[in-house]
Amino acid sequence: MRLTTPYDRVAYPTTMFAQTHPERLAVLARLAGLDPVPPHQARILEIGGGTCVNLLSMAAMWPDCDAHGFDLSSNAIARGQEITDASGLANVTLAVEDICEAHERYPAGSFDYVIAHGVYAWVPDHVREATMRLIAHCLSDRGVGFVSYNAMPGGHVRQIMREMLFDAIGEIDDPDARIAAVRDFLEAYARPQPDDEPLAKTLRQQAESMLKRPDAVLFHDELGPCFNPQRLMDVAAAAAESGLVFLTDAGRNRHLDGFLPDGSALPDDPEYAVLLAASRDDYASLRYFRQSLFAKQEPDRVIDATRIAGMWISTKLKRLDDGAFAQGGDSINIADEDLAASIARVAAVYPQRVPISAITDNPEHLRVILQLFVEWYVTLYPGPAPFPAEPSDNPCASPLVRGMLGLGETMLCTLDHTVLKIEQPELRALLMAADGTRTIAEIAALETGIPPEDTHAAIAACCSKALMIA
Ligand SMILES: C[S@@+](CC[C@H](N)C(=O)[O-])C[C@H]1O[C@@H](n2cnc3c(N)ncnc32)[C@H](O)[C@@H]1O
Incomplete structure (x- = not known):
């Protein structure tokens, strides 16, 4: 009989995290000269995964991978199991388990990727220590571990907010x-005051961003019983104690944190040198979140962009009339027109992936792509992508979908590991009907609500949203 946890009282809205994806971890490990196991046939463990939909999405993408996930919350795992059963995913095992007791369940070296997202800084010290030990215990020699956590020094700001929030809730x-x-x-x-000092402005911005979070995230991340933001150096020291080396960071703009610039001479202690530089950057930018990767083998620390030559690429960048590219609210220029034209061709087939070797072997281009x-x-x-560009004769939507x-x-969960909101009853009926047993003509004859003559185009649109496996 297990105790009810706060996550049983209020369900956490677990979702998918691109930065935890073994494909990204494999790319970063290969960039460091390591030889990670190809994700499509890897053994993956997710620790404290809530419902583990992040893991289920990986398992749906690659039926040949072996996916295991656990969490202390029995309600979360029960929901994850319902989704697993409804999807018929045969390569997933979920368990209600405590990090502190999980060693016995998972033999040493039995996983190629171990993911702990949103756990490390929100548990008591002994659980945090057990988390790092478990990752080290479970990782294979070629493995990559992912640990995200609230970081310092931004964590100090969050501590101030937390004190105020606890005053506000009282008893x-x-x-x-x-x-x-x-x-x-x-x-x-959050309302700015005319005489706000810089720190007060920062705190009010934090308040503003907290207001945008869903209720359950506020309840757990800000009001949970434990909040222990970590310094990168301390996380790396805990990893080293368990026999792991810091690889790099999986977050946006942080992938080079584990590397020295091209052509650098190796310092006496390369790992310390990259950690020191990254920590200084944390202090300069008041960083409050990190997503650190660890491995068992020593990485090459000097960046070498030619290592991406054998990889694949996709992009959502849109080329504008003036030649610049746009994504979200950002606008960027790619100075080399040959490369810009290639990137535009890659963008045109999104979400499909293109081999980098098909667009360039120019080392300068590879540096820009990196x-x-x-x-x-x-x-x-x-x-390559595990989903088709065009529907087959007997189209089949992802079993997880x-x-x-x-x-x-x-x-x-799309097969591109993103979240897609689908509410329209017609599209939902179409995806349910596309189970691989019917031709497009047979699907069109069903009353899905989509006009029969539009059925082919609707299924093709599902392919372009990475929802179909055939
Ligand atoms: C903030 S949630 C993160 C959930 C998910 N990984 C995500 O990022 O959406 C933290 C999760 O850690 C789990 N957890 C906390 N302590 C644990 C323990 N000792 N053993 C296993 N899971 C634990 C909680 O039940 C909860 O699901």
């Missing part, structure tokens, strides 16, 4: 009432 225990009290406080506090990857304007992969639809979920 209130009911979750809804706690959240309401915190929202009232934040709304008042920088675009670091800034998250392009994504690099170890291999159909399983989630069957359970009434609207936030669905």
Whole structure:
């Protein structure tokens, strides 16, 4: 009999995290000269994964991988199991388990990727220590571990906010009432005052951004019983004690944190040199979140962009009439027109991936592509996309998508490891009908609500949203 945890009282809205994806981890490990196991046939463990939909999405993408996940919350794992069963995912095992006791369940070296997202800084010291030990215990020699955590020095700012929030809730225990009290406080506090000092401005911005979070995230991340933001140096020291080396960081603009610039002479202690530089950057930017990667083998620390030559690329960048590229609110220029034209061709087939070897072997281009990857304007992969560009004669939607639809979920996991909200009843019916047993003509004859003559185009659109496996 297990105790009920706060995550059983209020469900955490677990989702997918691109930065935890073994494909990204494999790309970064290969950049460091390591030889990670190809993700499509890897053994993956997710620690404290909540419902583990992040893991289920990986398992749906690669039926040949072996995916295991666990969490202390039995409600979260029960929901994850419902989704697994409804999707018929045969390569997933989920368990209710405590990090501190998980050693016995998982033999040493039994995983190629171990992911702990959103756990490390939100648990007591002994659980945090056990988390790093477990990652080291479970990782294979070629393995890559992922640990995200609230970082310092931004964590100090969050500590100040936390003290104010705890004052605001006082003795209130009911979750809804706690959240309401915190929202009232934040709304008042976020209003700028004419005589605000810089620190007060920063705190008010934090309040503003907290107000945008879902209730359950506020309840757990800001009002949970443990909040222990970490210094990168301390996390790396804990990893080293367990026999792991710091590889780099999986977050946007941080992929080069584990590397020295091209052509650098190796210092006596390369790992310390990169950690020191990254820590200084944390202090300069008041960083509050990190997503550190660890490995068992020593990486090459000097960056070498030619290592991406054998990889694959996709991009959502849109080329504008003036030749610049846009993504979200950002606009960027690629000075070399040959490369710009190639990137535009890659963008035109998104979400499909293109081998980098098909667009360039020019080392200068590879350096620019690597920088675009670091800034998250392009994504690099170890291999091709596991979803088709065009529907087959008997189109088949991802089993996970159909399983989630069957359970009434609207936030669905694509085969590109992103979240897609699908509410339209016609599209939901179409995806359920596309189970690989019917031709497009047979699907068109069903009353999905989509006009029969539009069925082919609708299924093709599902392919272009990475929802189809055939
Ligand atoms: C903030 S949530 C993160 C969930 C998910 N990884 C995500 O990022 O969305 C923290 C998770 O860690 C789990 N957790 C906390 N302590 C744990 C322990 N000792 N053993 C296993 N899971 C634990 C909680 O139940 C919760 O699901």
